[in-house]
Amino acid sequence: MNSKTISVGDVLIGGGNPVSIQSMTNTKTKDIEGTISQILRLEEAGCEIIRMAITDDEDVAAITKIKDGVNIPIIADIQFSQRLALKSVVNGIDALRINPGNIGNEQKVKEIVEECKKADIPIRIGVNSGSISQDILDEYNGVNVDSLVQSALREISVLEKYGFYNTKVSIKSSSVPLNIEANKKFRELTDYPLHLGVTEAGSGTRGIVKSSLGIGTLLNMGIGDTIRVSLSEDPVEEIKIAKSILQSLELRSFGVEIVSCPTCARTEIDLIGLAKQIESATEKMKYNIKIAVMGCVVNGPGESKEADYGVTGGKGVGIIFKKGEIVKKVNEEDIVRELLNLIEEDHKN
Ligand code: SF4
Known part of the structure; x- marks a missing residue:
């Protein structure tokens, strides 16, 4: 009823x-x-x-x-x-x-x-x-x-x-x-x-x-x-x-949702540190988007196709991807800034 x-x-x-x-x-x-x-x-x-x-x-x-x-x-x-x-x-x-x-x-x-x-x-x-x-x-x-x-x-x-x-x-x-x-x-x-x-x-x-x-x-x-x-x-x-x-449960959305991989022997980055940085950088963002923080370049983008954006990194480089497709390679220290720029650019209008 x-x-x-x-x-x-x-x-x-x-x-x-x-x-x-x-x-x-x-x-x-x-x-x-x-x-x-x-x-x-x-x-x-x-x-x-x-x-x-x-x-x-x-x-x-x-x-x-x-x-x-x-x-x-x-x-x-x-x-x-x-x-x-x-x-x-x-x-x-x-x-x-x-x-x-x-x-x-x-x-x-x-x-x-x-x-x-x-x-x-x-x-x-x-x-x-x-x-x-x-x-x-x-x-x-x-x-x-x-x-x-x-x-x-x-x-x-x-x-x-x-x-x-x-x-x-x-x-x-x-x-x-x-x-x-x-x-x-x-x-x-x-x-x-x-x-x-x-x-x-x-x-x-x-x-x-x-x-x-x-x-x-x-x-x-x-x-x-x-x-x-x-x-x-x-x-x-x-x-x-x-x-x-x-x-x-996808009943309501409260802005950015961060998801991250469980990590495994292939993990190449400080996943928890990166997830926390992105979490605090996007805390006040009102866009209803999902960002995946993944542990390796090889499997990360493919494993997080459902997310709107994703990042991963390894050996000094960062990879930024959208819906599982790599859009940019950046220096590791620029991952968060470049990700934010991309999101803002996409939501300009
Ligand atoms: S994305 Fe890479 S590091 Fe994370 S669980 Fe999958 S294979 Fe392991």
Whole structure:
């Protein structure tokens, strides 16, 4: 089933719109200056929607100022307090993240729904392995695809009861296969946009691999409308990985993509050094191109025919090629400069 479109601020989610990138601040929200500065760093890295935890009145009071200091839409993440949810809407938040089941009673949920309708903002419901209610766990024999999906459907039905359909949903598990199957099943049953992520993915290589597989597998099946890579790291790292997942699946392009050969006994250059130099020289370039950095003159051009441009070098010379065809031989120290000149020349008009 295709997802329908909702909007968080000016970011359209679902309905075939580009898969957007989200993150969450880890500053104290009431630390207005610190939070704004973290959001601006995240924006600069490519974050398109940000979520902040709202835990008390001081956090709610900070919303207006934080919104004034940043450019991307903000979601208020609220656990139990209806009061904080209502105040966040009044203070101009762009979306709420609540679970109706945590708000206390349905009258309270109804009041939140009425405020969100008035402000025309969506609600994100988030279900994870730890948030499934006991009766669903009992009925479906513990944490599994069915209990996760039923849990999400129950939360949705509370909002629907009050005529609210401006909802997006996340179903997360720290188990990658469970994450994939639950989201797949949910997608078969409803058209609500899906926020993808792997919860408690961890840090370092393990966290990156789990997030990439959990999110990437679903995206490659056409499932998922907005993503958050959750890592126990600086959130800016999450954005880099999210962009890399989307670019690798050819869903979005974020400028220059550098690819390099795995190297072997034929490698004739300092491949890592050259790749890093090209990476930093093209970091701000907006052209959607792929540059291959290859380790040897003999096989390099042929092995990287899919790339728009490529370079390799050996014994004092550098070779620059385009779509696998050699265009220029240059001195080794001129490789980067000559490559940049060629790209700029090609993109003049
Ligand atoms: S391009 Fe050359 S150096 Fe790189 S893996 Fe292929 S054969 Fe080895």
